[in-house]
Amino acid sequence: MVEIAGRAGLFLTGQVSPTLEGVEISIKERGATTSLITVLTDETGTYSVGPLHSDSLYDISASKEGFVLTPVEGNTGDFKAFALAGVTFEIKAEDSVPLSGVLLSLSGASFRSNLLTQDTGLLTFNNLSPGQYYFKPMMKEFRFEPSAQMITVEEGQVLHIPITGFKTAYSCYGTVQSIGGDAEQGVSVEAVGQGECGMYNEDTVTDEEGRFRLRGLRPACNYNIQLRGEGNDHIERALPPHKTIEVGNTDIEGVNIIAFRQINQFDLSGNVITSPEHLATLWVKLYKSDNLDNPFQSVSLGQSLFFHFAPLPRDGESYVLMLDTSLSSSQYDYKLPQVSFTSSGYHKHVTLTFNPKRKIPDQDVAQGSFIALPLTLLLLLAVYNHERVIPVLLQLVSQIQGVRGLTQASGDGVPVDDAKRQSKRPKTRRT
Template sequence: LCHFCCFLFTFPSLLKSVGISHEEWCWKHKSLEVEVLDADVSGVEFRQIGYILRCSLSHAITLEFFQDGSKPENVGVYNLSKGVNRFCLSKPGVYKVTPRSCHQFEQDFYTYDTSSPSILTLTAVRHHMTGLITTDKILDVTVTIKSSIESEPALVLGPLRSLEEQRQEQQLQEIQLRRQERERRAAGEEGGAKDDSPPVQEKADELTGPFHYEFSYWARAGEKITVTPSSKELLFYPSEVEATITGESCPGRLVDIIGRAGLFLEGKVSPELQGVEISISERGAAAPLITVATNEVGAYSVGPLHSDRQYDITAKREGFVLSPVDGTPGDFKAFALAGVTFKIKSEDGQPLSGVLLSLSGGNFRSNLLTQDTGVLTFNNLSPGQYYFKPMMKEFRFEPASQMITVEEGQNLSIDITGVKTAYSCYGTVQSLSGDAERDVAVEAVGQGDCSLYSEDTVTDEEGRFRLRGLLPGCKYLIQLRAEGNDHIERALPQHRAIEVSSSDIEGVNIIACRQINHFDLSGNIITSAEHLPTLSVKLYRSDNLDNPINSVSLGQSLFFHFPPLDRDGESYVLMLYSTLSRSQFDYTLPQVSFTSSGYHKHVTLTFKPTRKVPDQDVAQGSYIALPLTLLLLLAGYNHEKVIPLLLQLVSRIQGVRSMSQSSTDSAAVEEAKRQAKRQKARHPTNQRDVGLREQRPTPHRRFALVLRLLVTCSACHGVFRSEFEPLDVHYDLISDPGPLD
């Protein structure tokens, strides 16, 4: 588009307001008020004054724009707020847009072309935080910043320069520039009048505390940092600071640390000794705070330390005694330690092992055993006097004991000879299976004139033993001790007799029989083979008959055996169980009680079940129920003919019952008489036949009569024993039909 263009436009009459819409341009007036009456209106002008730049910002910033060229209108600065902003660029072309703020964006600068308008989006990715360290001395100060983001490496800043040093350096530069300017002017005025005034003396301000050290860090939103200052001579309060950058606004100064000069502990070791370990610990603390070593001249320096605390200093080095020097805290005097080596041999020059050598003197005490080389060395001994004494059974030593004097740094060597005065008996203790028996007590008991002497020992892991100190010319019995061998029942042989001469005795072997600590339980069953698969035997403790300890199923075997029990004298109960049906067999299940004393228990259990005789059901009603029912229905239908016959049958049945049950018959006769009297009272004799003819039974009465007859027959003969039992129950529900005769 051209910068200045003319457009012709017309509108209907009476239009009062005219506007223009072009969002990418800036206009001097976006709308004009006009009045159209009876003639055309001309000269309405809309003038473009620039180009719109739209920015979408994540944070409020200052935005600088620049276009090639030196004219002032090509450069501008805008203070923009968070969100979408609009401002006008006066000239077309390509602009360089640079954000200035405490936020760092994805790019250091952006380009914008007015010919391709678009929304310029600026999103902050880091945020600028600062910190300040204030000290009372100008010293080396270093800051380490560690981030919570693993991908961010630790940043080390420093040594930092204080603001006071930077200000002094700037003053010196300004003084230097002014001096150079005066010299240049003086050189230009050499031909003129000479200036006799004294030269201007300028100097920078003196450095005075406190001193301030600033540092900064660009952090991501949500990042947590740990700031740790360090210095060779300063202590910092706090020693480290943690800060979290939210990213919502400018973080500003998040860290304030105070640095103070620390305490330094210095000292030396006399004579000069390198490599002495110096430990500094706070008074009352168990572990040292700092450990250093002396240098080649025996000196050390430790710090900075907190000046408001008290410290203890210790020194040590192998082979030396280091003592504090009175009146000079931190200094030590070193004394070289001495050493003593003892070489112990037998008469024939062989090294003696197992010799106990005791050495003591001053605060030193030690008791050591010689090894195969027969040599013992005691190092780090302070100068002074020491007493030693070698000891071992069967030997007399020369010298037996002695007092020696050890000088500073001296290394003594002392030879000791052992003379044999008694001998040993070697042997083994094994089980019947040949396994080694460890920790078995063995003793040698003197006999005859040597009955006052005895020795004892204990077998090792391989069952070997050595009885020391057996005197020559004595007879001994080698046996297992009665005390301390509770797990051994007896020994084979019970003892071995030996006679000691002038040498050791070997090959004295003993077999130990261990105590049997378990109890075996077995048994057998007396029963038919066909019942064995149904049988099982269960073992219970007598005090808990609900939970069996063990159970054994017999299968096809008459014998059974339980796993071994502890021989502890506990009470047990052994019970026999069977799966035979109680409805088909009669049987009893035997049980036996016993205690686990002794070594074995055998139990015999008898199981003889008998088969039950099955019950015979003599009732045949189930087979004749249907025919009898049909017969009953037929009789009910022909009741006029059947009832007289049934009455005669009942009369005969009652006669038979009266013959077998006189009491029942008498009661029936009395009942018949009472019924007859009721009938007479109800119906006169002369009208009995008429009443019978007039009162014919109803169908319900007929059926009740038949049913009653059927029940009576059932009671007499038991033909409806099963199927018609409910008739007896419901009999009372049927109304009494009256006497059957």
């Protein structure tokens, strides 16, 4: 025999008031994350779920779109329904044109929302609990009526609230482009008030097409439209530097600005003053000031007096420019010029002068060369005609020796005339 034990099941029942059909009742075991069973209320607003295990605890919740359902204290499973309300705002300008881009803030109890109107100027807030709400429309250049208001929303009520905007300030439209006509995105533009309006200042940033709109410019004021000094580090200058406008009762369009980007390169060029015959022997070499042994750029002049180097980084680095030549220093006297500079600014042009002079041989050496040549020729001629030259030379030598002997003999004896004069000297008389 099989014994079967029965235990009374648990039935959960409840009611939604006021009577509301189609309310979703969700039942799940306490602590569980998923629903155990889901049912809908019938036309009388009641429901019944069971049998369920009586030894378990259950949580019951109710929901329906457009309604707030809250549990009834003291009656587990019963709920009280409140129909949600809605508010539609219609915002137009004074000429009945819908206003887009108006920020409308709505708050009340635990509800907070900030939305922008679209092209239709309509803005709808649904599923609002009954209660009081505060709204405020906001848009630069406009004053609204009503400007702010507290409203009371009844259960299930849908309100329609018209709002009118009145123009109090105007906008300036324009573009920022490069010199080549490309759009400059993300450039900061400002309108600076002049004179009595000097306390007013508006700014904006260009979009992906380089367009900008400066809002909130006050009538009867003059403004300088210009690029901001801050936030435009990639822009060196603008053309024009600023443009002055006078605000009347309409928006201002067609303010176009050309932006010049920062140039990060430094150009180096120059020319050499020299005779054309030396151009082919010349080189211009560029060194970094901390490494004068190895040039990192060299340019051959060829047949041109001018030279140009590849762009350098615009970083303030120190450089030395030197002229070099293949002329021999043993044949020419010359001085190689050089110039030191830094890569500040955007361009540098240098002028180098090269005037080599051919060296002249020493005069003493030249005279010795002229004397040595005839002597060498005479010696060669004497060797070639030695049979005739030797006797002549011997005779010449003997004659020279005879003359020298006579000279010596006359120097050793007393001259004849002197001897005769000595013999004729008068004798001394004795007295």
